[in-house]
Amino acid sequence: MDDFYRHRYKKMMLIPLLLFIPLIIAVFVFPGVSPGTDLTGGNVLIIRSDKALTETGIRDALAEFNLPELKVSTIASPTGFGAWISYSKDPIVARAEDAIGRAQDLISSAAGDTNSQTTITPANEAASIALSNQALTDLGMPTAEFKNSKLALLAAQDGLAAYKENFSGKLQNALTQKLGLGVNAEFQKREVSATMGVATTQSAIFIMLVGMIFIIIVIFLAFRQFIPSVAIIQCMFFDALCGMAGMVILNIPLSLTTIPAILMLIGYSVDTDIMLTSRMLKGKDGTPAQRATASMITGITMTGTTIAALISMLVVSYFYQIQVIYEISAILLFGLIGDMTATWLLNAPILLWFVERRNRQ
Amino acid sequence: MTNIFIKNWQITLLVVILILSISAIAFSGLKLGLDFKGGTLYQIELQKQVGTDEISRIANIISRRIDPSGLMDATVTPVGGQFIAVQVSETDPAKLEQIESRIRQQGKFEATLNGETIFTGDEISRVLRGGSGYGVGKVGNVYEWRLPFVLNETASNSFTQKAFHQCSVTLGSNGKPAYDCAKTIFFLDKPEALVVVSQEQYDADTALLLEGSGLEGIPAGTSLEEVISDSQVPVVIYDQNTIFDTNLLQTTLKKTTLAIVSPDISEKVKNDLNALGFNVSVAALKQNIPWVWGVLNAKQVISLTADVTNEDVADVSQAKPFGTLSISGNRATFEIAKSDLEDLTILLESGSLPTPVKSISKETISPSLGEAFIGNILLMGIIALITVSLVILIRYRVPKLVIPIVIIGMSEIVIMLGFLALVQRPLDLAAFAGIIAAIGTGLDSEVVITDEILGKSKHSTESVMHRTKAALFIIMTSAFTIIAVMGPIILFSRNLPGLDKLFGFAVVTIFGSLAGIIITRPAFTKIIQKIVNANDKKMHEHHHAEELPPQEQN
Numbered sequence: 044m045d046d047f048y049r050h051r052y053k054k055m056m057l058i059p060l061l062l063f064i065p066l067i068i069a070v071f072v073f074p075g076v077s078p079g080t081d082l083t084g085g086n087v088l089i090i091r092s093d094k095a096l097t098e099t100g101i102r103d104a105l106a107e108f109n110l111p112e113l114k115v116s117t118i119a120s121p122t123g124f125g126a127w128i129s130y131s132k133d134p135i136v137a138r139a140e141d142a143i144g145r146a147q148d149l150i151s152s153a154a155g156d157t158n159s160q161t162t163i164t165p166a167n168e169a170a171s172i173a174l175s176n177q178a179l180t181d182l183g184m185p186t187a188e189f190k191n192s193k194l195a196l197l198a199a200q201d202g203l204a205a206y207k208e209n210f211s212g213k214l215q216n217a218l219t220q221k222l223g224l225g226v227n228a229e230f231q232k233r234e235v236s237a238t239m240g241v242a243t244t245q246s247a248i249f250i251m252l253v254g255m256i257f258i259i260i261v262i263f264l265a266f267r268q269f270i271p272s273v274a275i276i277q278c279m280f281f282d283a284l285c286g287m288a289g290m291v292i293l294n295i296p297l298s299l300t301t302i303p304a305i306l307m308l309i310g311y312s313v314d315t316d317i318m319l320t321s322r323m324l325k326g327k328d329g330t331p332a333q334r335a336t337a338s339m340i341t342g343i344t345m346t347g348t349t350i351a352a353l354i355s356m357l358v359v360s361y362f363y364q365i366q367v368i369y370e371i372s373a374i375l376l377f378g379l380i381g382d383m384t385a386t387w388l389l390n391a392p393i394l395l396w397f398v399e400r401r402n403r404q
Numbered sequence: 405m406t407n408i409f410i411k412n413w414q415i416t417l418l419v420v421i422l423i424l425s426i427s428a429i430a431f432s433g434l435k436l437g438l439d440f441k442g443g444t445l446y447q448i449e450l451q452k453q454v455g456t457d458e459i460s461r462i463a464n465i466i467s468r469r470i471d472p473s474g475l476m477d478a479t480v481t482p483v484g485g486q487f488i489a490v491q492v493s494e495t496d497p498a499k500l501e502q503i504e505s506r507i508r509q510q511g512k513f514e515a516t517l518n519g520e521t522i523f524t525g526d527e528i529s530r531v532l533r534g535g536s537g538y539g540v541g542k543v544g545n546v547y548e549w550r551l552p553f554v555l556n557e558t559a560s561n562s563f564t565q566k567a568f569h570q571c572s573v574t575l576g577s578n579g580k581p582a583y584d585c586a587k588t589i590f591f592l593d594k595p596e597a598l599v600v601v602s603q604e605q606y607d608a609d610t611a612l613l614l615e616g617s618g619l620e621g622i623p624a625g626t627s628l629e630e631v632i633s634d635s636q637v638p639v640v641i642y643d644q645n646t647i648f649d650t651n652l653l654q655t656t657l658k659k660t661t662l663a664i665v666s667p668d669i670s671e672k673v674k675n676d677l678n679a680l681g682f683n684v685s686v687a688a689l690k691q692n693i694p695w696v697w698g699v700l701n702a703k704q705v706i707s708l709t710a711d712v713t714n715e716d717v718a719d720v721s722q723a724k725p726f727g728t729l730s731i732s733g734n735r736a737t738f739e740i741a742k743s744d745l746e747d748l749t750i751l752l753e754s755g756s757l758p759t760p761v762k763s764i765s766k767e768t769i770s771p772s773l774g775e776a777f778i779g780n781i782l783l784m785g786i787i788a789l790i791t792v793s794l795v796i797l798i799r800y801r802v803p804k805l806v807i808p809i810v811i812i813g814m815s816e817i818v819i820m821l822g823f824l825a826l827v828q829r830p831l832d833l834a835a836f837a838g839i840i841a842a843i844g845t846g847l848d849s850e851v852v853i854t855d856e857i858l859g860k861s862k863h864s865t866e867s868v869m870h871r872t873k874a875a876l877f878i879i880m881t882s883a884f885t886i887i888a889v890m891g892p893i894i895l896f897s898r899n900l901p902g903l904d905k906l907f908g909f910a911v912v913t914i915f916g917s918l919a920g921i922i923i924t925r926p927a928f929t930k931i932i933q934k935i936v937n938a939n940d941k942k943m944h945e946h947h948h949a950e951e952l953p954p955q956e957q958n
Binding site: 140144147148150191193197200201207211212229231234235237239246247249250254255260262299302303307310314321322325326328337340341344347348351354359367368371 | 451505784790837840852890909
């Protein structure tokens with residue numbers, strides 16, 4: 044162990060290099076990381092209860108609602124039971140929203156021109172009222188002879204809000220009754236519109252790209268040498284891939300919770316690489332191979348303390364069903380295990396090679 | 405004495421910052437985020453991208469719609485040009501439905517005259533913003549704002565009837581007729597409640613209204629009695645001798661169970677109201693705003709003008725209906741006139757958002773879920789700390805090392821919490837994740853420092869100085885990578901939708917990294933140096949005693 048890198052260190056690189064291929068496939072092709080409700084839009088209902096929850100029980104309880112793209116997952120921990128239910132938009136809501144949108148377009152196209160005093164044309168006015176009434180009919184609510192298109196639109200929008208709130212109330216009631224949940228059951232709701240999901244996805248991709256570019260700049264500025272910098276960056280990608288592979292394995296979707304986890308992972312994983320690179324390029328103690336070995340011991344301590352903390356977080360968050368922390372720690376754990384592979388089997392050999400070649404010249 | 409403090413400035417700095425952080429937490433307190441106290445987050449998407457002015461105007465309108473009296477503690481933040489984030493501490497489904505409706509539509513705007521409603525927000529077709537009659541102009545020494553708007557047909561007919569001959573004519577000194585016209589009062593979301601005001605508060609309000617307040621849209625000489633009668637809200641003026649009119653209370657109870665009372669109403673009266681079946685809510689007093697005026701949500705007093713009251717026509721049947729009305733007022737400065745005009749435009753336009761809402765996304769977190777969280781998370785922190793200490797102990801076998809690592813870890817938590825308290829950001833799960841991230845990198849740095857200084861001390865050719873410098877370089881670079889990767893979130897979260905949840909995370913992580921390189925890690929380095937020095941001394945003595953062969957040097 045004193046001189047881990049003395050012999051045949053170049054062969055070590057094969058392991059992470061070969062792992063790149065299945066990782067890329069698993070994360071991006073099949074099965075692939077699935078985007079969560081934050082990014083796709085849809086509805087999520089989270090239940091916590093002191094009664095056991097089963098997937099089939101929940102599916103049966105919700106059968107009458109014909110929820111599109113229904114997904115159910117359950118969790119049991121010593122402190123209670125939980126279920127995570129997601130479904131895409133109710134078709135009735137989708138139809139009503141569409142009618143409301145068109146009714147609104149007719150009104151706003153008239154109001155768009157603020158400098159003129161023209162108001163909505165009688166034909167558009169009538170069409171807009173008809174659309175609002177159609178939305179109300181879809182929602183199973185009474186229509187009316189509205190005085191003007193704005194009032195009709197407001198009634199339709201109110202109707203929609205009431206319908207949605209009512210609908211999720213009905214879902215909760217059905218679950219509470221059919222599953223026999225007590226008063227202690229807690230419900231948490233999230234509703235994301237499809238367009239909001241698209242917007243969030245774009246924002247997330249953008250900040251991740253900018254973050255990557257910034258981090259690359261920092262690393263190049265710090266080390267000012269091409270190969271060592273590239274070695275750190277490839278390691279960063281490898282770690283992110285491993286974290287995302289963890290998401291695939293544990294069925295954790297990409298969401299506003301897991302994006303910070305990936306960013307955090309990048310921050311952590313780069314630490315060991317920076318330490319290694321700095322010691323390899325600037326250190327004076329011993330041979331390069333000995334420095335690499337010493338760095339590995341330090342690095343494994345660094346990652347080891349973090350992994351120890353993560354395991355305890357993982358256990359406690361699983362125990363108490365704190366989903367956010369559970370997801371973050373799981374991703375970090377996978378990523379850091381990947382980091383040990385990438386840093387000590389790939390980055391260290393590359394640097395060793397680089398330093399030995401530099402010393403020979 | 406001072407020498408020690410300066411010599412160990414790193415530790416002195418840490419202690420000072422710790423004291424500051426603890427006082428920040430003690431004095432400003434930690435705000436808990438939605439994740440902990442429960443609440444609802446709305447993401448509102450507008451139909452199209454709009455400019456900065458427009459989006460803040462829309463945010464302003466929405467904020468007034470949701471929370472006209474400012475009592476609900478709602479935060480409304482525009483994000484970029486198309487999104488608005490709204491946070492309320494409400495989880496009751498019925499209330500949430502109401503809030504969602506309010507986001508989409510107006511608060512109920514009413515203009516009243518002589519105790520009657522003359523038109524409502526629904527009846528305003530549009531404000532002629534951008535028309536030639538709209539804006540602020542200089543008239544003589546003062547600035548006049550003018551706000552023209554269009555009423556729909558039904559409303560304009562009814563207005564013409566009700567405003568008919570509401571001015572009394574006197575002959576002015578210059579021979580021209582002068583008009584003294586009735587006043588209309590504008591309300592936005594009049595409360596559906598019984599209002600109980602103490603005699604003292606009523607008197608104070610009367611005086612304030614008579615005096616007038618330019619900022620609140622109250623002209624001098626406004627009568628509180630008129631405001632109350634126009635509002636048609638049941639208001640009880642209470643002093644010790646008041647006996648509640650049971651008839652009034654019973655009829656009110658049929659419509660609403662809410663009773664709003666002024667802060668100086670005694671507990672006994674509140675209990676009495678409670679016993680009668682009212683839910684009593686105390687509305688706070690805001691500086692310079694008459695309490696009753698604020699509670700009734702009165703917004704403006706506007707005088708009618710002779711040109712809309714058909715003074716020249718003898719009979720109401722011949723009166724000319726006015727579809728377009730224009731209201732105006734004089735203010736001393738251009739700025740005041742402009743801000744008044746903007747406020748009123750928002751008020752009248754609240755019937756229609758300048759750009760309509762396309763979709764509303766929302767997330768509700770139940771408060772009881774929140775309470776349990778805090779305890780669990782504390783437990784998690786303690787367990788994590790213990791496991792980390794064990795790993796450190798096993799690795800270095802120097803029990804003394806565990807203490808500084810634990811102390812520094814705890815200090816980082818305290819400093820970050822102090823920071824949150826100071827900048828009044830809520831502690832939510834995102835901020836909590838940020839604290840974990842910062843402590844995690846802190847731990848990495850502590851291991852680097854320990855290994856550079858302590859681990860290598862036995863057989864290194866490098867000086868302590870050089871080793872400390874090497875450790876510093878590693879720590880700085882790693883902190884800057886964190887800042888690089890989190891920075892974009894802070895830079896763009898005000899412009900890109902959906903990122904506000906990540907903002908707290910990024911802020912805490914970056915602050916934690918900065919606090920780490922400036923405060924806690926230098927202090928840690930100093931402590932480790934002291935431990936190494938002590939150890940070296942001991943080892944030295946050891947060598948002499950056992951005559952160990954010197955370490956091999958490479």
